[in-house]
Amino acid sequence: xxxxxxxxxxxxxxxxxxxxxxxxxxxxxxxxxxxxxxxxxxxxxxxxxxxxxxxxxxxxxxxxxxxxxxxxxxxxxxxxxxxxxxxxxxxxxxxxxxxxxxxxxxxxxxxxxxxxxxxxxxxxxxxxxxxxxxxxxxxxxxxxxxxxxxxxxxxxxxxxxxxxxxxxxxxxxxxxxxxxxxxxxxxxxxxxxxxxxxxxxxxxxxxxxxxxxxxxxxxxxxxxxxxxxxxxxxxxxxxxxxxxxxxxxxxxxxxxxx
Amino acid sequence: xxxxxxxxxxxxxxxxxxxxxxxxxxxxxxxxxxxxxxxxxxxxxxxxxxxxxxxxxxxxxxxxxxxxxxxxxxxxxxxxxxxxxxxxxxxxxxxxxxxxxxxxxxxxxxxxxxxxxxxxxxxxxxxxxxxxxxxxxxxxxxxxxxxxxxxxxxxxxxxxxxxxxxxxxxxxxxxxxxxxxxxxxxxxxxxxxxxxxxxxxxxxxxxxxxx
Numbered sequence: 155x156x157x158x159x160x161x162x163x164x165x166x167x168x169x170x171x172x173x174x175x176x177x178x179x180x181x182x183x184x185x186x187x188x189x190x191x192x193x194x195x196x197x198x199x200x201x202x203x204x205x206x207x208x209x210x211x212x213x214x215x216x217x218x219x220x221x222x223x224x225x226x227x228x229x230x231x232x233x234x235x236x237x238x239x240x241x242x243x244x245x246x247x248x249x250x251x252x253x254x255x256x257x258x259x260x261x262x263x264x265x266x267x268x269x270x271x272x273x274x275x276x277x278x279x280x281x282x283x284x285x286x287x288x289x290x291x292x293x294x295x296x297x298x299x300x301x302x303x304x305x306x307x308x309x310x311x312x313x314x315x316x317x318x319x320x321x322x323x324x325x326x327x328x329x330x331x332x333x334x335x336x337x338x339x340x341x342x343x344x345x346x347x348x349x350x351x352x353x354x355x356x357x358x359x360x361x362x363x364x365x366x367x368x369x370x371x372x373x374x375x376x377x378x379x380x381x382x383x384x385x386x387x388x389x390x391x392x393x394x395x396x397x398x399x400x401x402x403x404x405x406x407x408x409x410x411x412x
Numbered sequence: 413x414x415x416x417x418x419x420x421x422x423x424x425x426x427x428x429x430x431x432x433x434x435x436x437x438x439x440x441x442x443x444x445x446x447x448x449x450x451x452x453x454x455x456x457x458x459x460x461x462x463x464x465x466x467x468x469x470x471x472x473x474x475x476x477x478x479x480x481x482x483x484x485x486x487x488x489x490x491x492x493x494x495x496x497x498x499x500x501x502x503x504x505x506x507x508x509x510x511x512x513x514x515x516x517x518x519x520x521x522x523x524x525x526x527x528x529x530x531x532x533x534x535x536x537x538x539x540x541x542x543x544x545x546x547x548x549x550x551x552x553x554x555x556x557x558x559x560x561x562x563x564x565x566x567x568x569x570x571x572x573x574x575x576x577x578x579x580x581x582x583x584x585x586x587x588x589x590x591x592x593x594x595x596x597x598x599x600x601x602x603x604x605x606x607x608x609x610x611x612x613x614x615x616x617x618x619x620x621x622x623x
Binding site for chain 2: 208209210211212213214215216217219220221223224226229230231232234236237240241244245247248249250252253254256257258259260261263264267281292293294296297299300303304307310311314317318321322324325328329331332335336338339340341344346398399400401
């Protein structure tokens with residue numbers, strides 16, 4: 155009998171926990187989301203931990219594909235687990251956290267206007283704070299990252315352009331070199347040097363191309379070839395050709411030296 | 413309301429992510445998911461910053477959100493562009509190396525034969541073909557005569573296609589490096605890889621860049 159009469163009293167006297175009605179529900183969701191992040195972090199290899207920048211993961215895969223093709227390997231389909239990690243990243247950055255932040259903010263504002271539920275630890279506060287931390291963590295550095303990325307991208311393209319031009323000049327020097335060797339091998343009657351380089355003159359179509367200008371300094375048994383870039387006026391290279399057509403003693407100057 | 417928004421967003425973005433199907437590249441999935449996610453965020457912003465938010469707050473928050481969204485989008489596009497650029501650059505380097513190997517190796521090997529042929533003077537005792545066989549006894553017609561020095565030139569194939577008394581033809585290909593025409597049919601049955609042809613006669617070496 156005592157129990158029947160004591161129970162309502164206990165309920166009435168129970169101290170308030172300080173949480174709003176849907177706080178526990180939100181806490182469970184946030185705990186679940188956090189566990190998901192932690193759990194996936196445990197099974198992802200270190201090199202793939204780019205949760206907050208899935209574009210880096212995708213870029214890495216594309217460059218890796220290029221390297222695989224370069225070395226003659228076969229490209230494989232992306233593993234399902236890898237795709238799931240990328241999807242989780244996108245969902246966290248563009249869906250889950252912005253939703254928590256913006257709708258938490260909206261709810262906060264509406265509650266403030268309505269002057270109801272002013273407890274500190276209410277669902278909208280947690281949602282707003284957690285979402286806000288994450289959104290700002292992603293958003294604010296994005297400006298800095300963009301500026302750095304633009305600079306790095308520009309430098310990379312300049313370096314690649316110089317290297318491409320250098321490779322082209324090397325290729326054209328190789329192309330000239332075997333023709334010089336052929337000149338020495340052919341007899342006079344076929345327009346050759348009959349065993350000597352001394353009368354060799356660089357044909358006009360080889361002396362100036364789209365990429366560079368070339369000169370040949372000849373002696374009886376060797377030739378010094380110089381290639382000057384047309385695009386980078388300070389960049390040039392020289393190479394020696396011996397009596398067997400072998401190229402040696404490559405010297406680079408200007409931007410080709412870097 | 414938050415749960416409904418979360419569910420709609422997750423389903424829409426997940427659906428968009430898996431729409432292009434699996435491939436060797438992640439970008440198609442990323443891009444479709446990114447478009448869906450951007451539309452979702454725009455809808456979320458419009459929904460959030462309606463009255464009763466004061467106009468000033470709505471403008472400031474909206475502008476900040478758009479700036480950050482633009483920065484992330486541009487970073488995304490830059491990353492995609494840069495990764496494809498680097499990949500193409502690697503393939504371009506591969507092509508340059510392959511052509512470089514062809515031009516630096518094959519003509520010189522043939523000119524050695526040419527030099528010996530003309531060194532006989534006017535009374536030629538041996539033909540071009542005979543001198544070639546003497547110089548390169550291992551070379552058989554239709555076989556790969558390329559001696560790979562390193563792993564990076566192991567994809568090179570140099571085929572002796574013609575060996576007669578008056579003409580020697582070597583066709584060089586690379587199994588990986590892309591040529592100018594992706595539809596070009598290589599002699600080894602592949603499509604679109606580089607192919608250089610060198611023809612040796614008594615007049616010298618003729619070079620034809622076929623692809």
